[in-house]
Amino acid sequence: MLTEVFSRHSADCPHRNNRYYKRCRCRKWIAFIGMRKRVSAGTRSWEQAERKARALSDDSRPLSQTVGEAARLFIEDKEQQDGSEVGPPSFVGS
């Protein structure tokens, strides 16, 4: 699956006529070539958007599964962080 990064410029961006302009601060998107599919890169950095596009194009699994897995890992990570903040159990009344 091939992907490409493009800019979704704001209406007042001086580079709005060039969707491949990299240096403005508009939102970057990822297009799946050959598919009518576009996803937000979730960043305004072209470099970060390219990294994400590469990760998506290297991954042969369905996108929905990848997103679900990422969400699961995030939740697990969050639970571990929360657990570490609780501290050692207190033995009240023993």
Ligand SMILES: [Zn+2]
């Ligand atoms: Zn722009």
